[in-house]
Amino acid sequence: MAEYVDVEKAIGMPGLRLVLSPGLPAPWSESAKSILHVKKIPYVKARQEILGANVVLLKWTAQATAPVAAWNDEPPRSTWIEQLYLFERVAPQPRLIPADWDDRVQMIGLSHEICGENGYTWNRRHIMVRDFTAPDKDEQTRATFDKLGRKYWYSPEAAASAPGRCAEILGRLAARLEQQRAKGSRYFIGNALTALDIYWACHAITMRPQPDNVCPMPAHFRAVYTNTDPVLEKAAAPILFEHRDYIYQKYLQLPFDF
Numbered sequence: 001m002a003e004y005v006d007v008e009k010a011i012g013m014p015g016l017r018l019v020l021s022p023g024l025p026a027p028w029s030e031s032a033k034s035i036l037h038v039k040k041i042p043y044v045k046a047r048q049e050i051l052g053a054n055v056v057l058l059k060w061t062a063q064a065t066a067p068v069a070a071w072n073d074e075p076p077r078s079t080w081i082e083q084l085y086l087f088e089r090v091a092p093q094p095r096l097i098p099a100d101w102d103d104r105v106q107m108i109g110l111s112h113e114i115c116g117e118n119g120y121t122w123n124r125r126h127i128m129v130r131d132f133t134a135p136d137k138d139e140q141t142r143a144t145f146d147k148l149g150r151k152y153w154y155s156p157e158a159a160a161s162a163p164g165r166c167a168e169i170l171g172r173l174a175a176r177l178e179q180q181r182a183k184g185s186r187y188f189i190g191n192a193l194t195a196l197d198i199y200w201a202c203h204a205i206t207m208r209p210q211p212d213n214v215c216p217m218p219a220h221f222r223a224v225y226t227n228t229d230p231v232l233e234k235a236a237a238p239i240l241f242e243h244r245d246y247i248y249q250k251y252l253q254l255p256f257d258f
Ligand SMILES: N[C@@H](CCC(=O)N[C@@H](CS)C(=O)NCC(=O)O)C(=O)O
Pocket: 021, 026, 027, 028, 049, 050, 051, 052, 064, 065, 066, 067, 078, 079, 080, 081, 115, 116, 125, 151
């Protein structure tokens, strides 16, 4: 298992520090780690406590989620897009943000549909909260997911619209990959890897987690991450997972290390 320092210690360190949730392959965290892997940027891992008070992290960053990226004495960055621009500045090569205007606008827009507020994983999390606060679940599971729901603004209305939002995004991503395949490309944008390929590859874990031999997850996390919602299932075209597997095999670190 990876080594983690306390946030308190990480605050005073130079270079790049990444605050992560140990023991969980969280999609935003795996995305940040994967971008750093591709860019070969060294960093120190610091420990976030899942759903904990995270008092020091909260005081430092005004929020308590992971990942957080901190570079030297610059302000810590706790959203995916700030982190992406930081990583691109620290190591401009390989470029993961396209130089071309149209490509970049597409890349950022689609990435936001995956990673941003009210995007795919945001809504997928609402579905997890809906399913794991159901009366057939044990009390501890229900309490944990109730807490998760309160932290990320779950509501019955949000749960009702979540499957449609997720399916819409999965459908658009699959259609884009089909168009790209027809042009002979394995990537979402043009003919080269961008951050969008990494975001989808890492966030796809909340539809169909990779098998235990590459992603050894505790059984209860695997059950949470494995989609059972029929609306999402219908939208989960095989090309989405062919893309995920190609990106992992060619560029990312396997087995997972969290
Ligand atoms: N702030 C991140 C999203 C981070 C996020 O939602 N992290 C969740 C992943 S489920 C997390 O840290 N969960 C554990 C916790 O809240 O304690 C971004 O916008 O890029």
